[in-house]
Amino acid sequence: MILGLETSCDETAAALVTDDGHVRSNIVSSQAALHARYGGVVPEIASRRHLELVLPVVKEALQDADAALDDVSRIAVTQGPGLVGALLIGLAAGKAIAWAGRRPLIPVDHLHGHVASLYLEPAPLEPPFCCLLASGGHTLLLDVRTHDGFAVLGTTIDDAAGEAFDKGARLLGLGYPGGAELDRLARQGDPEAYRFPVARTSGLDFSFSGVKTALLYTVRSLHQTELAERKADLAASYERAIVTALVRRLLAATEQVGAERMAVVGGVAANSELRRSLPSARIAPLALCTDNAAMIASAARYREAIPYPGYLALDAYASRDAA
Numbered sequence: 001m002i003l004g005l006e007t008s009c010d011e012t013a014a015a016l017v018t019d020d021g022h023v024r025s026n027i028v029s030s031q032a033a034l035h036a037r038y039g040g041v042v043p044e045i046a047s048r049r050h051l052e053l054v055l056p057v058v059k060e061a062l063q064d065a066d067a068a069l070d071d072v073s074r075i076a077v078t079q080g081p082g083l084v085g086a087l088l089i090g091l092a093a094g095k096a097i098a099w100a101g102r103r104p105l106i107p108v109d110h111l112h113g114h115v116a117s118l119y120l121e122p123a124p125l126e127p128p129f130c131c132l133l134a135s136g137g138h139t140l141l142l143d144v145r146t147h148d149g150f151a152v153l154g155t156t157i158d159d160a161a162g163e164a165f166d167k168g169a170r171l172l173g174l175g176y177p178g179g180a181e182l183d184r185l186a187r188q189g190d191p192e193a194y195r196f197p198v199a200r201t202s203g204l205d206f207s208f209s210g211v212k213t214a215l216l217y218t219v220r221s222l223h224q225t226e227l228a229e230r231k232a233d234l235a236a237s238y239e240r241a242i243v244t245a246l247v248r249r250l251l252a253a254t255e256q257v258g259a260e261r262m263a264v265v266g267g268v269a270a271n272s273e274l275r276r277s278l279p280s281a282r283i284a285p286l287a288l289c290t291d292n293a294a295m296i297a298s299a300a301r302y303r304e305a306i307p308y309p310g311y312l313a314l315d316a317y318a319s320r321d322a323a
Ligand code: KG4
Pocket: 009, 134, 135, 136, 137, 138, 161, 162, 163, 165, 166, 177, 178, 179, 180, 181, 183, 266, 267, 268, 269, 270, 271, 272, 289, 290, 291
């Protein structure tokens, strides 16, 4: 089995996945409540919490799979992109566990991990396909031809889709992170009540700063009581604008590369309006949309392992450009 570790942001996660892609356990400890009072992830607090949680989470993943460290043949860990201090905790833990057991280590790219959430049993998707990766940190259109990588077709020129959801939720006075809460509220509203702009970016790129500003001005123009009454409509209309942009570009990208199948991964893939809008797309199972370690272990199946002890000097990277 592969032990996967993921600590790139504010989720401390460990999972056990078999070589043929069966998830034996998938433990995610979210720090969201810890960061909520600051309205966003505080990197230093995240690192410290990862340090406290990483070993208990690994133990729980082993227990849940009814396994011991002896059953683990290799360790997979997120190397980047993400918060570098947070990544280093997972990487150090992964190195220590691998080194102590003289096991190989497999560094995994977080984005490759999100895509590899589609390769897990019981219904693995086979490349080629066109993939939308939409999370709190990234919004990418990917041409996926093989299990071990992808080509980037388009990206956001400003905010990520998840970030747009979170900022919109904040403007509406919802909690943090607000994506899921905005989704829930939107179900009670009319998505046609307000007409928020869908950016016309060139090619296959995205932009979400305009829709966010439009929501800000609309919220400001309403009186307190009016705002309370129209909150669900605002949420539904705002969600509609973001989802329309995502769906349009995914369809355009799929046509451009001549792919027969399309897929959606990442935290925003949990959005109910997006899932409804793409009945023919393969969308990652809910438990595998937001950050988790099963997807990291899954990606590791297609990467070369670094044999013991050659990984001790391995460093984390904050962004893909630095990789
Ligand atoms: O993939 P993820 O867990 O972390 C990153 O790699 O960024 O994605 C988290 C993002 C957050 O912005 C969160 O608000 C958003 O995914 N999200 C949602 C929903 N559930 C999570 N956005 C819209 N609707 C949802 N149901």
